[in-house]
Amino acid sequence: MSHDSEKPDPDLRTRLVDVGVDLVALEGVGALTLREIARRAGVSHGAPRRYFPTHVELLSAIARRGFTELAGRVTTALGDGGARPRAQLAELGRTYLEFALDNPGMYELMFRHELLKSGHLRLRDTSLPLFRTLVDLVGRARPDLRADARTVAGALWANLHGIAQLWGWGSLQLATDTDDFAPLLHTALDAHLGPEGGR
Template sequence: MPPDDALRDRLVRVGAELLRTESPGALSLREIARRAGVSHGAPRRYFPTHLTLLSAIARSGFADFSEQVTAALRTTPEDPRIKITTIAYLYVRFAATNRSMFELMFRHDLLTSGGELGLRDASLPLFRQLTGLVAAARPDSGVPPRVTAAAIWAALHGTAQLWNWGSLTLATDATDPLPFVDATLTAHLGPP
């Protein structure tokens, strides 16, 4: 790897590590440079704006989640419903254990920006995978698989956010978000 790529990757890695203990608001170019042990101007050589660095860090979150899904699905039975359930559980768990990264990954300004900055294409492979599994699980549902997959994703995202904010626990005394995931999948896919 050329030295430039090594430093670029280190800056992204340091930003991702910073998110383990801090909110996305702590991701300043200066702080990332300080923790990476480089001058405060060094990140500008690789990331012309603060948003380009944030986007690169968020992409690393999508890559991490995608790796987790790929690894889990290798050992999951071929039943599409079981694979959807595996992805859904991982999604909510990832959101709960990587709260700041999850927040950054879905920042509207990063998702809607064009070009290299935009994150839209970072989430699409997983959405396509979910859509394919929905099509296999409900081939004759009469609802386009993309619509059902989007509804599942929206409900999972809402569950993850409400769980992270403590709202589901407050409203239901729940100690685990997975029953809400199961209810979402039953509502959109029918009983297991």
């Protein structure tokens, strides 16, 4: 049955995003076509365009869900902020890596450059606060760093992203002969912040 002639339905918009979230979890980014999302939502293939005029806008709405979930996990992990900044960075890193490994399809979608650059649905406003949290914690953990905290945070984020990708592919387990990413996380923190207690 076609829904194209009906008035816009906010519940259908939500359902399209819900279907996309489920689809990326089950089958990965490559499965996220407008036609497949419409089919699984039980609407005509043209219906999603009334809510998302472009494919990128729909992908951005799906990715936004991922950022919202990741931000919620980070907020929970950091708690009331009473822990030392270095310990909070370790928690943030662990949470980031666990999210990436638990949600590989969503994680890939969230960090696709063309979505972030497009600015659709204020996706940059969803992703950048997490980076600002990282910058703040780096600055508080090492106020004596000569480098700008954003630069160090960017390098640390790149390191975490690399661990997530290589771990997800199974490469790091093979190379390091371990099934625990915690030592890699702590080594990354040491590499970017200096050894804990080393000041």
